[in-house]
Amino acid sequence: MSSLLKTDLKGRKTIALFATVFSLLVSLIYLGYSNNSETEQRDLVKQSESQYLAREILLEGARVFEDYYFKGTHIEDFSKGELQCLEKFDQLKAFPDRKRCYAPFVECVLKQSPVFQVNLGGGKYPLSFIKQNQHFLSPQSHTMKDKWGQLGYGHQALLELRDGDKQFRLKVFLKNNCHQKFLPHRFYGVKERVKLKSDNMFEWDNLGRNIYLDQFQVTEEEILEWREFDTDWNHSGKRAYQLTLRDMHRFCSYKGKQLMTVPLWDAASFLPLVLDDPTPLNLFRYPYPWSIRKSKVFLHKLKADEGDKISKDNCKQAYVKDCKGKLPYSPYFDQSKSWLGIGPILGGPLEVFRNPLRDKFNLKLSSFHFGFKSKVHAIGRRGAWSGVGFAASDISVDTNLGPLDFPSSLSQEEINFAFRCYKEEKK
Amino acid sequence: MRIFLIISLLILVSCKSQKEEQFAAQIKNNLIELFLPAIELEVLEQGRFNTGESLESFPSLNFPMVRAKILNENFDHFSGFCLFYLMPNNKKKKPGVISFVENYPGEDCFESQREREPFWEISKVEKFEVSFARDKQLRIKNSGSLGPYEIFLKIDFQGRGSRKEFIAERFSLQNLKRKRSRSILTFPHKTFDLKAFPYTLVGDYGDKYENKSQQFCYQVDKNCQVIKEFDCDSCRYGWTYVPGGECGEDFNAVCGVDRCGERGEFACPRGQAYLRGFVRDIEPCSQDSPLGYCQEGLVPICDENKNLVCL
Numbered sequence: 001m002s003s004l005l006k007t008d009l010k011g012r013k014t015i016a017l018f019a020t021v022f023s024l025l026v027s028l029i030y031l032g033y034s035n036n037s038e039t040e041q042r043d044l045v046k047q048s049e050s051q052y053l054a055r056e057i058l059l060e061g062a063r064v065f066e067d068y069y070f071k072g073t074h075i076e077d078f079s080k081g082e083l084q085c086l087e088k089f090d091q092l093k094a095f096p097d098r099k100r101c102y103a104p105f106v107e108c109v110l111k112q113s114p115v116f117q118v119n120l121g122g123g124k125y126p127l128s129f130i131k132q133n134q135h136f137l138s139p140q141s142h143t144m145k146d147k148w149g150q151l152g153y154g155h156q157a158l159l160e161l162r163d164g165d166k167q168f169r170l171k172v173f174l175k176n177n178c179h180q181k182f183l184p185h186r187f188y189g190v191k192e193r194v195k196l197k198s199d200n201m202f203e204w205d206n207l208g209r210n211i212y213l214d215q216f217q218v219t220e221e222e223i224l225e226w227r228e229f230d231t232d233w234n235h236s237g238k239r240a241y242q243l244t245l246r247d248m249h250r251f252c253s254y255k256g257k258q259l260m261t262v263p264l265w266d267a268a269s270f271l272p273l274v275l276d277d278p279t280p281l282n283l284f285r286y287p288y289p290w291s292i293r294k295s296k297v298f299l300h301k302l303k304a305d306e307g308d309k310i311s312k313d314n315c316k317q318a319y320v321k322d323c324k325g326k327l328p329y330s331p332y333f334d335q336s337k338s339w340l341g342i343g344p345i346l347g348g349p350l351e352v353f354r355n356p357l358r359d360k361f362n363l364k365l366s367s368f369h370f371g372f373k374s375k376v377h378a379i380g381r382r383g384a385w386s387g388v389g390f391a392a393s394d395i396s397v398d399t400n401l402g403p404l405d406f407p408s409s410l411s412q413e414e415i416n417f418a419f420r421c422y423k424e425e426k427k
Numbered sequence: 428m429r430i431f432l433i434i435s436l437l438i439l440v441s442c443k444s445q446k447e448e449q450f451a452a453q454i455k456n457n458l459i460e461l462f463l464p465a466i467e468l469e470v471l472e473q474g475r476f477n478t479g480e481s482l483e484s485f486p487s488l489n490f491p492m493v494r495a496k497i498l499n500e501n502f503d504h505f506s507g508f509c510l511f512y513l514m515p516n517n518k519k520k521k522p523g524v525i526s527f528v529e530n531y532p533g534e535d536c537f538e539s540q541r542e543r544e545p546f547w548e549i550s551k552v553e554k555f556e557v558s559f560a561r562d563k564q565l566r567i568k569n570s571g572s573l574g575p576y577e578i579f580l581k582i583d584f585q586g587r588g589s590r591k592e593f594i595a596e597r598f599s600l601q602n603l604k605r606k607r608s609r610s611i612l613t614f615p616h617k618t619f620d621l622k623a624f625p626y627t628l629v630g631d632y633g634d635k636y637e638n639k640s641q642q643f644c645y646q647v648d649k650n651c652q653v654i655k656e657f658d659c660d661s662c663r664y665g666w667t668y669v670p671g672g673e674c675g676e677d678f679n680a681v682c683g684v685d686r687c688g689e690r691g692e693f694a695c696p697r698g699q700a701y702l703r704g705f706v707r708d709i710e711p712c713s714q715d716s717p718l719g720y721c722q723e724g725l726v727p728i729c730d731e732n733k734n735l736v737c738l
Contacts, residue, residue, distance in 0.1 A: 055463075055464065055498065142663075143628065143663045143664070187698075187700065202720075203700075204696075204697045204698045204720070205697075205698030205699060205700050206698060207698055207699040207700070208676055208699055209668070209696070249632075249684050250632065252665070253632070253663065253664040253665055253684065256660075256665065257665060258665045258667075258684070258685040259685070261685070263695075279700070354685065356685075356687055356688030356689075356695045356720070356721075356722065357688065357720065357722060357723065358722065358723050359688075359689070359722055423665070424666070424667070424668075426657055426659070427676075
């Protein structure tokens, strides 16, 4: 019995010892595995955190660059490049607001210095712009699907942060909504109406509609940029930026917009008699965009006087033929703006619209091709452009205006027809 | 011998505890990976959530609680997820479940739930807490202003063997700002078009009503029910409103280059003066309809759907 007990006790001890050793072995193996796994876990968390920090730096960089692009906020690292580029874009010196959202200028700046510093949490981090398809700011068309699936016209920039041999990149999309004017909800009319009993009573309203008009005409650089996207364009002018009417439509589509129309243009041009009343009983429309009194407008006064007395300030308001030699033309002259802030309403280049009322009469005649005494210098004086050619013979005028004093030089050279776009957004 | 047995037991228990810790660490890590790259966070159950109190009411309902838009690790692709919470039912002794379902842009969380299975679940949840708050520890130095926002998540759950566990994680969201509607934190700049979605551009340059090639991008039926939601941003060549219809100011809209007023095309919208009572006693479908206008020599006439066409 006792030997049995002894054997039993011995056996139990052996089992207990075996169990303990086994447990220890299992635990050690498990602990080893668990430690490995924990290290992996920690590495994973660390990796997530470093990626998170990179993301924060890149987002901060995107924010700083957006403020520069959209608001014109200063970035010290771009100062030198800006000075160099202003020599190339010298018109912008006098009109710094136009630098905002102007991709050709910013592209030039980035070519000079594609790196800028970002401050975050007390640290300084250099971010670089990376070229895509030979551009720092790569244009994106509304009419083309991007692999990113983003909607609308704008420019993409690729920001890069380097951390040792690692690189983090962020695509920044700069959707261009600058230099547009919202057309206030109110009654508008087309063509002049200075008398109560007028034969021109065409009126309309945009109540409940959200329409945005381009503040400026389309620039040559923008057209050259568009040509990279739209290969189906008909070119019949000598200069690359001379577009046919069809291509003007296509250009506006590229920006997700429509070609400016006559009712919208007149709405933005005629000075409302009472700005506070959006639904006036009588909608008078006076020939000049700056005053309802003709006697206060220099064009009217000059017509009444004899001789050439046009001043530089007059030319900034309406750049007519007589201004050549006095002042170089700029499409950005502030004085030529209408009540809505778009211009040039009178003077400057001939400008093309779509006319849904009288389709042939699609051209604003008031331009620097005509002297200040010409009848064309008033709102609503329109001519007809063929839409395909660029010679004076492609233009005809309303018989009501009588024969026009077309300068002879026009028959010798090709004419540039300016245009602009508008867009409507959901109610 | 007893000592041997106790040591063995302790070792086994410690192994188990290690396992629990690892389980919790795995959940933490998954949460980090999901929430840190968020570029937009929307709390969908605002009233209950922002108090920071645990959610225990409404048992057995699977609520979408948070919707997040995230940037992938290469920062070049968006995706999103919805966090659902199936609340515990204490009477039936059913624990709660937190599930994560992939969410596509333009889709609400319920649609996502119908369309696909969760890609991750945390089961045996007893309490769940989520809130947005200012990160008090990260007060901006010198200026003394409040720090950035953070999202706080606390999950009480039953670990293995019914052991009570909890995870409490704060994620500082330095670049996200609160929108006016206080439930959304978002990156407030234009860098990302957060409305972006994979889309198909509609329409061709030559599309015309006359050829019946134009496509409506917003349409209401005779009963003024929307039969096509507004999707005009995807029109390749722009879009225009079509005057007419039978639903007052709720005009249809078509894709394409603006050709309004031309022969055989839609009339141009003349406005709402008529609809708002400035012009009276004229039928919308009469020859001189006040709703639309056409080129000289053409008149607006209603087609079979009461849209005005120039003929």
